[in-house]
Amino acid sequence: MNDRDKSSALDSPATVKRILRVFYVICAVLFALDLVLSRHTIHTLEAIPGFYAIFGFACCVILVVIAKWMRTFLMRDETYYDNELKDGNDVDA
Amino acid sequence: MWTLELPPFAPFYLGALLVLIPHHTLRCLAMLLVPVLGAIQLMLLPPLMQVQMTFLGMELTPYRVDKLALLFGYIFHLAAFLAILYAFHVRDRVQQAAGLIYAGSGLGAVFAGDLVTLFIFWELLAFSSVFLVWARGTRRAYVTGLRYLVIQALSGVILLVGALFYWQEHGTLTFDYIGLSGMHGWLIFIALGIKCAFPFLHNWLTEAYPEATPTGTVFLSAFTTKAAVYVLARSYPGTELLVYIGAFMTCFPIFFAVIENDLRRVLAYSMINQIGFMVCGIGIGTALAINGAVAHAFNDILFKGLLFMAMGAVLHMTGRINGSDLGGLYKTMPKTTVFCLVGAASISAFPLFSGFVSKSLIMSAALDEGYHFIWLALLFASAGVFHHAGIKIPYFAFFAHDAGIRSADPPGNMLAAMFIAALICIGIGLYPAALYRLLPLDMAYTPYDTTHVLAQTQLLFFSALAFVWLNLARIYPPELRSVNLDFEWVYRKLAPALINQSVRITDAAKTLVSTAGERLVPLVNLAIRQLTRLSRSSLTGSMVFRVVVVLATGLALGVSL
Numbered sequence: 299m300n301d302r303d304k305s306s307a308l309d310s311p312a313t314v315k316r317i318l319r320v321f322y323v324i325c326a327v328l329f330a331l332d333l334v335l336s337r338h339t340i341h342t343l344e345a346i347p348g349f350y351a352i353f354g355f356a357c358c359v360i361l362v363v364i365a366k367w368m369r370t371f372l373m374r375d376e377t378y379y380d381n382e383l384k385d386g387n388d389v390d391a
Numbered sequence: 392m393w394t395l396e397l398p399p400f401a402p403f404y405l406g407a408l409l410v411l412i413p414h415h416t417l418r419c420l421a422m423l424l425v426p427v428l429g430a431i432q433l434m435l436l437p438p439l440m441q442v443q444m445t446f447l448g449m450e451l452t453p454y455r456v457d458k459l460a461l462l463f464g465y466i467f468h469l470a471a472f473l474a475i476l477y478a479f480h481v482r483d484r485v486q487q488a489a490g491l492i493y494a495g496s497g498l499g500a501v502f503a504g505d506l507v508t509l510f511i512f513w514e515l516l517a518f519s520s521v522f523l524v525w526a527r528g529t530r531r532a533y534v535t536g537l538r539y540l541v542i543q544a545l546s547g548v549i550l551l552v553g554a555l556f557y558w559q560e561h562g563t564l565t566f567d568y569i570g571l572s573g574m575h576g577w578l579i580f581i582a583l584g585i586k587c588a589f590p591f592l593h594n595w596l597t598e599a600y601p602e603a604t605p606t607g608t609v610f611l612s613a614f615t616t617k618a619a620v621y622v623l624a625r626s627y628p629g630t631e632l633l634v635y636i637g638a639f640m641t642c643f644p645i646f647f648a649v650i651e652n653d654l655r656r657v658l659a660y661s662m663i664n665q666i667g668f669m670v671c672g673i674g675i676g677t678a679l680a681i682n683g684a685v686a687h688a689f690n691d692i693l694f695k696g697l698l699f700m701a702m703g704a705v706l707h708m709t710g711r712i713n714g715s716d717l718g719g720l721y722k723t724m725p726k727t728t729v730f731c732l733v734g735a736a737s738i739s740a741f742p743l744f745s746g747f748v749s750k751s752l753i754m755s756a757a758l759d760e761g762y763h764f765i766w767l768a769l770l771f772a773s774a775g776v777f778h779h780a781g782i783k784i785p786y787f788a789f790f791a792h793d794a795g796i797r798s799a800d801p802p803g804n805m806l807a808a809m810f811i812a813a814l815i816c817i818g819i820g821l822y823p824a825a826l827y828r829l830l831p832l833d834m835a836y837t838p839y840d841t842t843h844v845l846a847q848t849q850l851l852f853f854s855a856l857a858f859v860w861l862n863l864a865r866i867y868p869p870e871l872r873s874v875n876l877d878f879e880w881v882y883r884k885l886a887p888a889l890i891n892q893s894v895r896i897t898d899a900a901k902t903l904v905s906t907a908g909e910r911l912v913p914l915v916n917l918a919i920r921q922l923t924r925l926s927r928s929s930l931t932g933s934m935v936f937r938v939v940v941v942l943a944t945g946l947a948l949g950v951s952l
Contacts, residue, residue, distance in 0.1 A: 337842040340758045354850040357774040358857035365649035366868045378874045
């Protein structure tokens with residue numbers, strides 16, 4: 299994950315690309331491990347190879363897409379509730 | 392030993408007097424000693440004991456010790472120590488006293504053995520903590536604090552009424568299993584639901600926690616909700632409704648967290664998500680699930696505290712907390728970045744970090760008990776929490792685009808508190824047996840086997856992959872300066888609007904009636920005059936009197952309308 303590197307070299311796109319490549323390899327290895335190692339499963343879905351990987355990826359995409367759509371009707375200006383601040387007496391701050 | 396007679400809240404209440412010490416460093420050191428001494432006293436306690444007394448004909452148990460109470464007792468002492476250390480530089484004595492009384496009230500609630508004692512500490516939690524919100528000193532914090540106080544106090548009142556019903560029903564006030572039976576069961580359930588941030592009762596949390604001071608939020612995040620989880624675990628274990636409420640709590644806040652700009656509010660939403668896991672575990676009710684719920688409460692206090700500390704450090708040093716204003720801070724705040732990443736890994740339940748060893752208990756219990764859809768919901772929420780708390784928080788604060796802010800790491804005391812919290816998060820992750828030993832029920836569980844580790848690592852890495860892809864494809868929603876409507880809209884906008892509307896209608900009705908009355912009076916006067924003239928002439932007095940009475944009644948009716 300690119301988050302883990304702390305050096306300022308993170309600013310250069312080449313470094314970011316290299317870190318991402320390592321990250322992709324780790325993901326691929328994890329997916330492949332599912333085919334090699336046997337997980338003991340309780341639910342039938344769990345038995346699908348790569349279930350957790352696919353589920354995790356799909357969930358996050360769905361989450362973000364829905365959340366983004368929620369913005370269309372939930373988002374208001376930052377000052378939306380500011381009328382509350384005008385009423386009554388001012389407190390000493 | 393006499394100290395054993397001293398209930399755990401007492402040192403904290405007495406410690407609040409330490410704010411009278413004039414010298415700043417001396418005062419803070421003395422305050423830091425309070426949780427240390429308290430914890431030592433706790434360790435000397437016998438595993439089971441209670442102190443009983445009779446007050447106004449009620450059998451009260453103000454002080455009851457068992458394994459469940461002790462677990463929360465330990466973590467509350469640890470949380471208080473970390474929060475006081477984190478706030479070591481704060482010179483505001485109101486905050487210092489409020490923090491100690493607040494922590495003491497949390498302990499009082501946890502060691503309460505009857506419902507009246509619980510109610511008293513329940514309200515004290517509310518009244519002491521609101522000062523941590525007000526201490527921010529802004530008009531917004533003042534208004535938010537008022538709303539917070541009203542909601543919290545309401546929870547207490549409902550608890551008290553529920554307790555009275557319970558007393559009437561059972562003839563005792565002992566605080567143990569209650570369950571959802573009868574009026575008392577539901578009332579106490581709702582009171583707990585408010586403090587547990589159940590759906591639609593949750594906005595006090597997302598409103599007040601981001602408005603408190605940087606150090607105040609660290610206190611707030613530890614006690615109120617976790618005391619409620621404790622009470623829920625004691626009085627409603629195995630209540631099936633909680634499974635569904637909990638699962639809903641894990642899912643809905645993550646959508647809000649993705650689009651929220653204020654990073655401390657993101658953490659507040661993620662807190663509801665984490666409490667959802669605990670509530671769900673309590674609802675499942677097996678030994679594994681209950682242990683998972685309380686172990687997760689223990690861990691959440693530490694990693695959520697750590698994340699609030701990291702964000703508090705950012706706010707303290709830069710004066711900003713919106714994701715849209717931050718970015719690139721890892722260059723000048725490297726230590727805070729690392730601590731934040733440890734907190735992020737812990738809350739995301741990465742193997743070798745604390746969240747993993749407690750959350751997997753709840754997940755396994757859900758599967759074992761056949762709650763398959765619930766298990767899928769929890770899995771979705773696990774991916775989601777990694778997405779917003781594990782990636783979004785560190786990414787937008789410390790990485791992302793460089794916002795050009797060059798603030799240094801926070802003062803040493805803040806770093807020390809974060810360091811200790813991070814160390815414990817990793818420690819519990821590496822050696823879960825230390826935490827498992829403190830859990831109230833017997834169970835056999837190994838978190839570290841191929842299945843759990845592989846499944847969780849895959850889930851997290853592919854969630855991260857989704858984040859990377861969404862970012863590269865520019866689908867990920869940018870951080871925007873905005874307010875997102877949540878249920879609070881009902882009482883912040885809708886209710887005031889309705890009240891204004893009804894006031895306007897009442898005003899109009901009043902005007903109508905008074906004008907009508909004004910017109911009626913001369914008419915009636917005229918009628919009376921005519922009648923008097925008539926009565927003086929030929930008609931009998933009694934008949935006139937009757938007519939006058941009828942007219943006067945009509946007048947009275949007209950005026951009163």
